[in-house]
Amino acid sequence: MRRSTSVVAAVVLLAGLAACQEKLEAPGECPGICPGDRSTVFDTVITASVGQDSTFGPTNVGGFVAAGQGNSLQLANGLNGVDARAVARFTARPESLVINDTSYAYTVDSVALGVTLLRRDPAATGLAIEIYRLSSAPTLDSTRTFAQVDADMVPANLIGVIPVPDTLTSGVLLKVYKGAALDSVAIPAADAGILAIGYRLTSTSATGARIGSAATGTAGPEFVSYLTLATSDTALLHQPPLPRIVAYNGFVSSVTTVPDSTTITVGGIPSSRALLRFDIPPHIRDSSTIIRATLELTPLAATSGLPGDSVALDVRTVLADLGAKSPRLSDPATRVITALLTLGSMDTVRADVTSLATLWQPPNHLPPALFLALQPEGSSFTQAVYGSTRQGVAPRLRLTYVLPYPFETP
Amino acid sequence: MRQRSLVPSRAVACAVLALAALAPAPLVAQSSLFGTRGLGIPGRAQSVRALGTGGSFGMFDGGSSENPAALSDITVLTATFTGMQNFRSSSAPSGSVSGRDTRFPQITVAGPVGRRPFSVGASYSTYTDRDFRVATTSExxxxGVPITSSDTLTSRGGLNDLRLGVAWRGPSAWNVGAAFHLITGSARTELRRGFSDTTxxxxxxxxxxxYAGVGVSVGVLHAMGPITFAAMARTDGDANVDRDSTRVSRVGLPASFGAGLRYDAGPRLDLAAQGIYRSWSAADAALIAGGGTGAQNTVDLAVGGEYTTDLRRPYRRPIRFGAHYTRLPFPVLAGERPSEFGVALGSGTRFLEPRSRREVAGLDVALEHVWRREGTGYRESAWLITFGVTIRP
Structure with missing residues (x-):
């Protein structure tokens, strides 16, 4: 009896162990038992919906990113026929310092003014940044015009020149004032401790540069004072530097470019964006698997800009189609597509937007629209202009997709 | 010689152990290269005992689900559990692969209705099996650019046949039966395609x-001296096919007609032969409309026997043998005629309660070697080890 039980148990256990392993493979053959035979890949081109591709910019919505709100400030010396000056207003430097409830007068030992060079034309030589004191410092803001700024940039207001080494492509540039030179950066009493300065690029040929803006929190114009307190307390002799944060920075240009509302225009100052809408056939949108989606834009003019600069098309989809106010999806890891633009090129611009097109499908069902912008926005010298449905050169979406496999009839 | 016996509790324990060991496997039959098309490869709704005879005893065996009249053979409450281990080697023009899997092809519970001349039974068996995985590469x-595509199609599941039957033991050795069939089941399928260009x-x-469908079957058994005659007829109508709960089509299921003869060739030997015709072409139109390769009618033929080695204890290790030949309904390539031939060998034993000498449990095993082919390109050979546990509580 025990032997029978053992035999039965052994057989069952062996069967159970075997049951844990499974190998279902069968040889495939094309044609014949070939999954790919029944899973056809389709390729189609869908043009933007007529009249539904819109540019939103200074002429209709006031633009998106104004001068100084981007990550850099423009300096131009005849670049593409444009001059640009950067300006900065710093918070007031107090007349005394309060330490432990005691107010101390001080003397300024030295002052440093600086900028951070972000981009320049590496082929340009003899670059220098001139620093000018601007009039009416407390009132410097975005209403200051190019003519007003340029009028202040006269030798009498020149407070320093920072040469840019030809080999330097990016980095911090400082001008330090000591001794008698301090007089040039002294702040008149009428300005209530507020310093406003303008930056002008000089060079041996027409060129430009981008310097850091305080709008992004780092790398903005610098104004640092080094002080000695008027006190006999030796513990207070060594004071840390006194930096003044940027209250306003921006730039002004000699030329204001107004985008043509009949084109697809991105970039510029203030920046323009474009919204493209596509009518995706239901059988693609609802049930296909999109394996590749490519946005194709036809330039109407060669993309201009600063040689050596890195400018990219920023393509995102929207959570809801609310026109210019459509909220954009902003997950940088997967949902922001950037396509580097080649300056001077008239080639069709292509951006792989597969990860965005799949969001138009279930379960997300986002509107089939693409919001275009330029990176860096409100900063670069580039304004890209592409054909639109109104121009007869419509943006195109090339979709490669697979329809549902006919599992029910293999 | 001391009688081998097993107390009921141990029999039940063994059965439970078998169930537990096989629980992860779904209720389908063996996977096959020839199960990749249409509704899959048809199952054989037979007990291990019938499989050991090549299927020739299927219409005479109460543990099988082919003939409802055979339920009359069940005179005590009986439950059977069947497991199958499948080792196969398949080849196509592109190459060969080996595979294996373990499945539960058949579960039955049947018993008499009191002292009346009726038996009723329920069984759950494989109708068709759609277990497979196919991997190919193509260009x-x-x-406008040639890209290499790597494709894998996987299917797990198939159609099952839930049968509720009743048989009547009539006078003059006439037994008749009828059954209602609920055809149900699903296949979880997936397709993966990768491209050499990762863009x-x-x-x-x-x-x-x-799938969901219904069918009815009727059958008859009649003994005339040493010869027993069996016949069955079954129709399954159409099955609804749903894809993720959405109705996509209806596919025709076959009508079946079968007949068999069993000959008592002496105290030690029983011989049987049977044939079943199935009109699988009922599914042809729907499958072709969906882009498939269609379906063809089939005929199953089986011959075999059972040799009793110990006349005093006929339940102990009989030798079963047989062979079968069948057409397969769903060709890999349209217009081809796939077929299967197999030989079988089997045995088993029963366990008695010591005092009452009543049979309380049984263990059967069948070993089959089958060869499947279609044209000159597609071949498959498989070893099928089927074991069954019978409990009569």
Missing amino acids: VQLR YSPVFQTAEIS
Whole structure:
């Protein structure tokens, strides 16, 4: 009896162990038992919906990113026929310092003014940044015009020149004032401790540069004072530097470019964006698997800009189609597509937007629209202009997709 | 010689152990290269005892689900559990692969209705099996550029046949039976496609294909001296095919007609032969409309016997043998005629309660070697080890 039980148990256990392993493979053959035979890949081109591709910019919505709100400030010396000056207003430097409830007068030992060079034309030589004191410092803001700024940039207001080494492509540039030179950066009493300065690029040929803006929190114009307190307390002799944060920075240009509302225009100052809408056939949108989606834009003019600069098309989809106010999806890891633009090129611009097109499908069902912008926005010298449905050169979406496999009839 | 016996509790324990060991496997039969098309490869709704005879005893065996009249053979409450281990080697023009899997092809519970001349039974068996995985590579033109595509199609599941039957033990050795069949089941399918150019996203598509249909069957058994005659007829109508709960089509299921003879060739030997015709072409139109390769009618033929080695204890290790030949309904390539031939060997034993000498449990095993082929390109050979546990509480 025990032997029978053992035999039965052994057989069952062996069967159970075997049951844990499974190998279902069968040889495939094309044609014949070939999954790919029944899973056809389709390729189609869908043009933007007529009249539904819109540019939103200074002429209709006031633009998106104004001068100084981007990550850099423009300096131009005849670049593409444009001059640009950067300006900065710093918070007031107090007349005394309060330490432990005691107010101390001080003397300024030295002052440093600086900028951070972000981009320049590496082929340009003899670059220098001139620093000018601007009039009416407390009132410097975005209403200051190019003519007003340029009028202040006269030798009498020149407070320093920072040469840019030809080999330097990016980095911090400082001008330090000591001794008698301090007089040039002294702040008149009428300005209530507020310093406003303008930056002008000089060079041996027409060129430009981008310097850091305080709008992004780092790398903005610098104004640092080094002080000695008027006190006999030796513990207070060594004071840390006194930096003044940027209250306003921006730039002004000699030329204001107004985008043509009949084109697809991105970039510029203030920046323009474009919204493209596509009518995706239901059988693609609802049930296909999109394996590749490519946005194709036809330039109407060669993309201009600063040689050596890195400018990219920023393509995102929207959570809801609310026109210019459509909220954009902003997950940088997967949902922001950037396509580097080649300056001077008239080639069709292509951006792989597969990860965005799949969001138009279930379960997300986002509107089939693409919001275009330029990176860096409100900063670069580039304004890209592409054909639109109104121009007869419509943006195109090339979709490669697979329809549902006919599992029910293999 | 001391009688081998097993107390009921141990028999039940063994059965439970078998169930537990096989629980992860779904209720389907063996997977096959020839199960990749249509509704899959048809199952054989037979007990291990019948399989050991090549299937020739299927219409005479109460543990099988082919003939409802055979339920009359069940005079005590009986439950059987069947497990199958499948080792196969398949070849196509592109190459060969080996595979294995373990499945539960058949569960039955049957018993008499009191002292009346009726028996009733329920069984759950494989109708068709759609277990397979196929991997291929091919070249496709994407945006005018040749790209290598690696495709894998996987299916797990199939159609099952839930049968509720009743048989009547009539006078003059006439037994008749009828059954209602609920055909149900699903296949969880998935397709994966990858491309050599990684700018194309991989494809991953899944679907659950479920089926639902009903059928009825009738059967008769009649003994005339040493010869017993069996016949059955069955119709299954159409099955609804749903894809992820959405109705996509209806597919015709076959009508079946079968007949068999069993000959008592002496105290030690029983011989049997049977044939079943199935009109699988009922599914042809729907499958072709969906882009498949269609379906063809089939004939199953089986011959075999059972040799009793110990006349005093006929339940102890009889030798079963047989062979079968069948057409397969769903060709890999349209217009081809796939077929299967197999030989079988089997045995088993029963365990008695010591005092009452009543049979309380049994263990059967069948070993089959089958060869399947289609044209000159597609071949498959498989070893099928089927074991069954019978409990008569």
